[in-house]
Amino acid sequence: MxxxxxxxxxxxxxxxxxxxxxxxxxxxxxxxxxxxxPVKKECTAFAPATVANLGPGFDWLGCAVEGEGDTVVARVLPDQPGKVVIDKIEGDNGRLSLVAAENCVGIAAIETLKLMGQPSCGVGLTLHKGLPLGSGMGSSAASAAAAAWAVNGLFGSPLTKDQLVTAGLASEAAVSGYHADNVGPSLLGGFVLVRSCDPLELVRLPYGGNGPLYFVLVNPLFEAPTKQMRAVLPRDVPFKSMIHNSTQGGALVAAILQGDARLLGSALDSDCIVEPVRAPLIPGMAAVKAAAKAAGAFGCTISGAGPTAVAVVSDADVGARVADAMADAFRTEGRLEVNSKAVVRLDPEGAKFV
Amino acid sequence: MxxxxxxxxxxxxxxxxxxxxxxxxxxxxxxxxxxxxPVKKECTAFAPATVANLGPGFDWLGCAVEGEGDTVVARVLPDQPGKVVIDKIEGDNGRLSLVAAENCVGIAAIETLKLMGQPSCGVGLTLHKGLPLGSGMGSSAASAAAAAWAVNGLFGSPLTKDQLVTAGLASEAAVSGYHADNVGPSLLGGFVLVRSCDPLELVRLPYGGNGPLYFVLVNPLFEAPTKQMRAVLPRDVPFKSMIHNSTQGGALVAAILQGDARLLGSALDSDCIVEPVRAPLIPGMAAVKAAAKAAGAFGCTISGAGPTAVAVVSDADVGARVADAMADAFRTEGRLEVNSKAVVRLDPEGAKFV
Known part of the structure; x- marks a missing residue:
């Protein structure tokens, strides 16, 4: 058709x-x-990396950052209504499944087509991975967001980004866990507070003012032990720790909306529940955090479930020094090679056509 | 002198x-x-009621509200440097101590004089209680804030409100508990996030936009059992509850700064840790909460440590109906008389000279 x-x-x-x-x-x-x-034969979309589990914002706050991301090309499969096929995946070293129902881009595309209603054709997908897998920078979410946005674009963008988050959430639930704090910001851009997943309720948090804000992301060559990362989360937490993390989470939201990079870094740095049990599973993480702050960062924590470390600064030059210090600490204290280091701004746009 | x-x-x-x-x-x-x-012989200050323990903002978020409050007259005691005397207390039915070191206005005045350095005179204080004691509307904090502001004014206001919060905190620690979420907003006005008490770190949260916001406060004739109120707080909480309350606390801060009364009420309504164990100690509270929402409130919770109930609306007429519904529920379900009900706005100013 x-x-x-x-x-x-x-x-x-x-x-x-x-x-x-x-x-x-x-x-x-x-x-x-x-x-x-469809309104075109092919549509290409890019979606950015994201930083979630922002210290005391664990499980409910994430943001999109400029720089690397994933790209998905969606093409029309004529006369195969609703069918989704993965044509090709590049940049994953052959690790991702080409079965649509088992792959984050495939699932996101299937869910996007379902949201539309009755598509008159199917979709073929090509994924170009720009983000390393399992890095803690929202790799699967970026793939899902790019797929949802590309498929939506193929049909003339009938769905809003907000609507597409549910498609991304279904994808995340299947491959990474039932959480929207990566796929929300990867689609929408900026900071996103996930107030509820079911029903989905997102609160966009525009960064206040025009002050400078940079994230320093240092990704070591290390596979964070996902199961252990989950297993170390405590079943119960002291009441006082709950109050502390709630307070710092509130301060983090205030810092974002008031555009206070110093408070943002300091609040993100102050999680007393999750980071203390997860950091020991990432070699050198404690030293990396200390090095970041000694070099001028306002704060530092684990990005997502790691192993990437994220620090906050308000000056690009300071950011470069912080990145070097963090990378050095991973090498000397963690005995890890560093895969990448970057000083990046917030990405206010999220998924976009390219 | x-x-x-x-x-x-x-x-x-x-x-x-x-x-x-x-x-x-x-x-x-x-x-x-x-x-x-001193720069004058007498100085009079008023400080407003406050609503703290705002649902998931337990222990770290409070706000000042217009209407009733406490008033303190500070007068010069010549030739008695640093001495603080309580001349008179009105409106307390004789329940408060006239010994300065045992009374919230006395302690706040003593601490304010200490902050100034070497006052050349002493201070005599008269307290006019406008707020009922033990009501959950920050009665002791309003007294302390009014005293600190009046004494400060007597000496030409050498200290800022931010500095005076430490004097108020010392007073609260002695008579009510070591927390600044009442005395902070009673002095400063508006919403105040207490990021830390030691060292004291406050974040002011101006209510965003110009949209209408009203608090419905219904105070039943009932003495909340303070010791039990503390005793029922759990020692540990489930990890998931911690995430829930942190999320809703973050949403509450977002609602304040973005001026979203509906989200504010809904977030304030959603505490899953403290309110569930405290509400059963206030007769009728569950019915009051349900009645408030049925009558159009965006949410309802306990004000402070109770027994006052607070609901949020964006319309004064709706507020009046909500107040009636809440008062009825206290009477019929709680078998309590109602001492006062009011529909009030945020007080953006806090302590002020009168």
Whole structure:
């Protein structure tokens, strides 16, 4: 079926072939079904890396950062309504499954098509991994966000980013865990507070003012032991620790909305529940945190589930020194090679067409 | 010693009697000591009620509200440097001690004089209680804030409100508990996040935008069992509950700064740790909460340590209906008389001279 733009608005066309749709889209009725048609043959989208588990923001706060990310090309598969095929994956060293239902881009695409209703065609996907797997920088979420946005673009963007987060969440649930604090910001950009996953309720937190804010991300060559990372989380926490983390989480939100990089770094640095049990599983992490602050960072913690460490600064030159100090600490104290280090800004846009 | 204004600035006067002071004040050197002199014979200050323990903001978030409050008149006690005497207390039904070191206004005044350095006189205090004792509306904090502000005013306001919070905190520690989430907002006004008490670190949270925000406060005739209120707090909490309360605390801060009354009420309503164990100690509280929401409130919780219940609305008429519904629930379900009900705005100013 060729791309057709039959209507734009609630009016039915003269032939009765155009049905009202919940969303801005192209739609056609065939055999009693309302089909949504693609508006182009191919669509490419990029989605950025994200930093989640922001200290006391564990499980509910994340942000998108500029720089590397994942790219997905979605193409029309004619006459295979709803079908999703993964054509190719590059940059994963052959580690990711090409079975759509087992892969984060495949699942995100399937869920996006479901959200649309009745797509008149299927979708073929090519994934270019820009982010290392298991790095703690939201690799699977970036893939899912790019896939959802590319597939949505293929059909003329009938769905909003907010709506697509549910598609990304389904993908994350299958491959990484039921949490939206990576895929939310990877789609939406900026800081995102995940107030609830079911029903999904997100609160966007624009960074206040125009003051400078940089994240220093240092990724060591180390596979964080995912199962152990989960296993060390305590079943119960002292009441006082709960109050402490709630307070610092509140301060973190205030710092974001008031554009206070110093408070942001300091609050992110002050988790007394998760970081203390997870940091020992990443060789050198304690030294990296100390080195970051000694070099001028406002604070430092684990990015996502690690092993990447993230620090906050308000000056790019200071950021470069902090990155060097963190990398040195990973090498000398952690005996780890460093895969990458970067000083990046917040990405206010999130997923975008390229 | 009479009030003298000897200098304003770091310059020494021609007679050498004017010494440099840390703070804006009147100062005189006598017998080698730098004295700070009063600038008037009497000074009167008012400080407002506050709502603390704002649901998931337990122990770290409070706000000042318009309406009732406490008033303190501070007068000069000549030739009794540093001495604090309580002249009179009205409106307490004789329940408060007239011994300065045992009373919140006395302690706040003593600490304020200490912060100033070497006052050349003492202070006599009269307290007019506008707030009921043990109501959960920050009664002791309002007394302390009014005392600190009145004494400070007597000496030409050498100290800032931020500095005076430490005096108020010392008072609260002695009579109510070591927490600044009432005395902070009673002095400063608006919403205040207490990031740390030692060292004291406060973050002011201005309510965003100009949208309407009202608090409905219903105070039943009931003495909340303070010891039990403390005793029921759990020693440990489930990790998931910690995440939930941190998330909702973050959402509460976002709601304040973004001026979202609906989210504010909803987040304040969602504490899953403290309110569930404290509400059963206040007769009818569960029914009051349900009645508030059924009548249109965005959320409802316990104010402070109770027994006052607080609900959030964005319309004064809705607020009046919510107040009636809450009062009815206290009467019918809690079998309690209602002492007062009010629909009030945020007090952005805090302590002030009258």
């Amino acid at each position: 060729q791309a057709m733009r039959l209507c734009s608005g609630p009016q039915a066309g003269p032939s009765g072939r155009c049905a009202r749709s919940r969303t801005r889209c192209s739609a056609a009725v065939a055999g009693g079904k309302v089909y949504i048609d | 009479q009030a003298m204004r000897l200098c304003s600035g770091p310059q020494a006067g021609p007679s050498g009697r004017c010494a440099r002071s840390r703070t804006r004040c009147s100062a005189a050197v006598a017998g080698g000591k730098v004295y700070i002199d």
